[in-house]
Amino acid sequence: VVLNGGGLAQVQDITKELNAALGGREDSVRDLLPQLDQLVGSLDKQRGDIVSAMEGLDRLSSTVQAQHDTLNKALEGIPPALEILVAQRQDITNALTSLGGLSEVASRVIQESGDDFATNVRALSPTLKALADSGNALTQVLGVLLTFPFPQNGIDNVIRGDYANLAMTIDISLPRLDANFLTGTPLAGTLSGPEGVLGKQAGLAGQTGNPLSDPLKPAAPPAQAPAGQAPAAQAPAADPNTIQIPGLPPINIPGLPQGAPAP
Structure with a gap:
């Protein structure tokens, strides 16, 4: 009262109003005091949490202030x-x-x-x-779909600007061509084996000789007819573009190779 600029005259008014407020409520006030003491004790125990909450509220206020325009x-x-x-x-x-x-x-x-x-x-x-x-195997396979036929992890090494690096192995050997294009046809097997390499067909069945070296020998001259006997009629010259396989009709193939030169 003294600090607030009051005097003893105000003490009487305060006492009167306090008596009027507490009059007839002594039991309630008496019960309130232990509860008030318990409340103050709880607040004192949680003083650290209260201080932390107030500091957090202060930080929140600072953040809100910084985001004022937003x-x-x-x-x-x-x-x-x-x-x-x-x-x-x-x-x-x-x-x-x-x-x-x-x-x-x-x-x-x-x-x-x-x-x-x-x-x-x-x-x-x-x-x-x-x-x-399957783990990540499925995802790695799906990555090839976007860069097919090159994998994603090597696309930078394959495509450089407007060109691509590509490595291919092309097999155009006679056995491979025979297997790919002549299988199931009358010419199957003609490009593979010694006949395919030499470019000449082997002799007919029943003829003796070396199947590897005989095709390289020059053709034998026609036999001379005995004296006093008319020469036998010569068979017509075979078409160089026609091959004859025993048991099959002649097969005409334009541009068929005529074999390797004799040694």
Whole structure:
């Protein structure tokens, strides 16, 4: 009272008002004092938490103050957003109503086909387990789809600007050409083996000779007819583009090689 600029005259007024406030409430005030003491004790025990909360509130206030302009823009944008929501209220209500209907249908479907659904889920389990066991192999394979036929991890080494580096192994050997183009035809096997290498067909069956060296020998001169006997009629010259395979009709192939030169 003295500090507030009062005097002894005010003490009487304070005492009178205090007696009027406590008059008839002594029991309540007596019960309030232990509770007040307990409250003060609890506050004292939590003084550190209260101080930390106040410091956090101070930091929050600083953050809010730093974002003052952003908050103002956000608050200014709320009314237009609310207007849009109000304009779409009927659509939102219809969507929520339809969602309720969808929930009812889904619930009915699950109740009627719950066993089948559970069976399908159990059947799907091995597939999901296999996908999980594959690890990152599946994702690495999918990465090739965007850069096919080159893998993603090497695309920078393959494509350099407007050109690409490519390594190929092309097999155009006679056995490979025979296997790829002549298999299943009357000419199958003609380009592979000694005949294919020499470019000449082997002799007919029943003729003796070395099948490896005889094709390299020059053709034998025609036999002379005995004296006094007319020479036998010569067979017509064979077409150089025709090959004769025993048991098959002549096959005409333009440009057929006539064999290697004799040594």
